[in-house]
Amino acid sequence: MIQAFTEPAHGRRASSRLLLLLFLTGLSLVLWTGTAFAHAVAEGDKGYIQEISGVHLLEFMYLGAKHMVTGYDHILFLFGIIFFLYRMKHIAIYVSLFAIGHSTTMLLGVFFDFGINSYIIDAIIGFSIVYKALDNLGAFQRWFGFQPNTKAATLIFGFCHGFGLANKIIDYEISPDGLLPNLLAFNVGVELGQLLALAAILIIMGFWRRTPSFWRHAYTANVVMMTAGFVLIGYQLTGWVVA
Template sequence: MHSFPGSDPGRFLVRSNRPLLLLLLFITLLLIGMPDAFAHAVAEGDKGYIQEITGVNLIAFMYLGAKHMVTGYDHLLFLLGVIFFLYRMKHIAIYVSLFAVGHSLTMLLGVYFNIGINSYIIDAIIGLSVVYKALDNLGAYQRWFGFQPNTKAATLIFGLFHGFGLSSKIIEYDISPDGLVPNLLAFNIGVEVGQLIALAMILIAMSFWRKTDGFFRHAYTANVAMMGAGFLLIGYQLTGYFIA
């Protein structure tokens, strides 16, 4: 049994969990104050640029793809959940590659074949992916159902949904067919570059946190916070679907 310093263990618990509480508060305010951020929307300036340009613009679309991934809070939450308990780079590479394959496949094919899905529904599913992974990290499925779902398959499947989320938005922006394929490929390369940048930042932060004595003590709280953010995403998107 752990003993707490001082005479007020409750105050110690609050203080030791303060970074996680601040993170959850930040995510909550972000989701409430920036609805476009979790609807896979592109910034207004970028949206206008996408709609106006024609021809092959590889550098511009690579930049837009990287920017989307680095600022895509739902993507980052899911990636955080995926790598939360992964320590070996080989395992991290496998899961991130599965997510990238799924994300790239549906994003490219969805835009090319004009397959759109209601953005509110797809983003609610993406919120569900965050909840799913947080519960997985908490060992909920083994306790509830007595077995562990295939985490690799789940990562690939949710990657497919994440890609459809982006393709649905790109279709709405009516990109010029002139140079569409190379521009989409460049955008996807940018997405993967952005994913690597975001993943590197997450891994750096996680590596420092894992070296502290409080990592396992606070891992439960962190995943509950992640699950709460996922439910908030789901609720916001379903509300938007029914009132839009």
């Protein structure tokens, strides 16, 4: 079985290379699209939200789902979380911790109008991607001789991602009329968007994990993810200095 694993058929190697190429291409597009637009609030969405007041559950659910699905930083971190998770039970635990974290700070941050400088919090979110890539690479065990608590890290970085979401919602300048139900609807949309993104990631990962290229290129994939995190950190810190 080892011989068959290390020397796959030509067609299997071609399929493996194609999957890796698609993954790296998609990750690059996500990264460069994200840095180009800085994960900002779309002007059309912002203008619409500023014009309405009262309870609009469906609209805010849509905005929440859209924000998560197009949120390159959240998706990269989510990808890092489940990279080496195989059992649905474990995936559910970690994704739930992430959801609890970002839901808590998102709701509290907006409801009490408590925002953190968007450049700083987005740089921290970029750092969360770097951290998770290093964790996947086993860097902490090699460098420091111990493994940080991955569940605690997921929850803590979830809090940070939530403050990032809160900043974006505050940018919408939502009317106080119907604020709480609209926020809850937005959060429901975020979770739905997260489930959609997670489903897509799991489908792609499911195919990739069945090929020998997964273990051969897992290191490369996490290095690419880490590089994306560093680029996001640099981009946001540069924006903070310039601003």
